[in-house]
Amino acid sequence: MNREAAPKGHSLWFIPDGYIPPESSGSLESHESVCxxxxxxxxxxVAITVFFEDRPPIERIEVVVEGRRTKHIRTAGLQKDGESIPKGVPYAMEVEASLPIIVQYSRLDATQPANALMSVIAFPS
Incomplete structure (x- = not known):
C-alpha cells in the first residue's frame, strides 16, 4: 500500500466541550487549543464554527494550515467580524476542512496552583 496516497484523517470533526476559565493563578494562563x-x-x-448555549454560533472562522505542517490554534484568539469566544462561557466547535486532517483538542487549566493539562482526539465524522 502506498502510504503517501492513502488519505489521513477526516474532513469533519467535533469538539463538544469547550470552556476558557475567566481567571488563572500563577504564571500560566488557562487556555484551549485546536491542534x-x-x-x-x-x-x-479549516473552518471552525463555535456553538453556544444561549446565543447564535460564530460561523466558519477560517484558518489555513500549510501542507505537511501542524498548527495549534488558541480558541481565545478565534474571531470573526469582531466576535470571539468569551471567557467563562461553555461552547462547542465544529471543525470542517477542505481536505482530510487530524484534530486534537487540548486544555490547560491554571485556575489553581496544581495545573491540569487535558488533551484528546476530537470526534471525527
Whole structure:
C-alpha cells in the first residue's frame, strides 16, 4: 500500500466541550487549543464554527494550515467580524476542512496552583 496516497484523517470533526476559565493563578494562563495536523502536500483551509448555549454560533472562522505542517490554534484568539469566544462561557466547535486532517483538542487549566493539562482526539465524522 502506498502510504503517501492513502488519505489521513477526516474532513469533519467535533469538539463538544469547550470552556476558557475567566481567571488563572500563577504564571500560566488557562487556555484551549485546536491542534491540527495536515499530512497533505496542499494547504488546507479549516473552518471552525463555535456553538453556544444561549446565543447564535460564530460561523466558519477560517484558518489555513500549510501542507505537511501542524498548527495549534488558541480558541481565545478565534474571531470573526469582531466576535470571539468569551471567557467563562461553555461552547462547542465544529471543525470542517477542505481536505482530510487530524484534530486534537487540548486544555490547560491554571485556575489553581496544581495545573491540569487535558488533551484528546476530537470526534471525527
Amino acid at each position: 491540527v495536523l495536515n499530512c497533505n502536500k496542499e494547504d488546507v483551509t
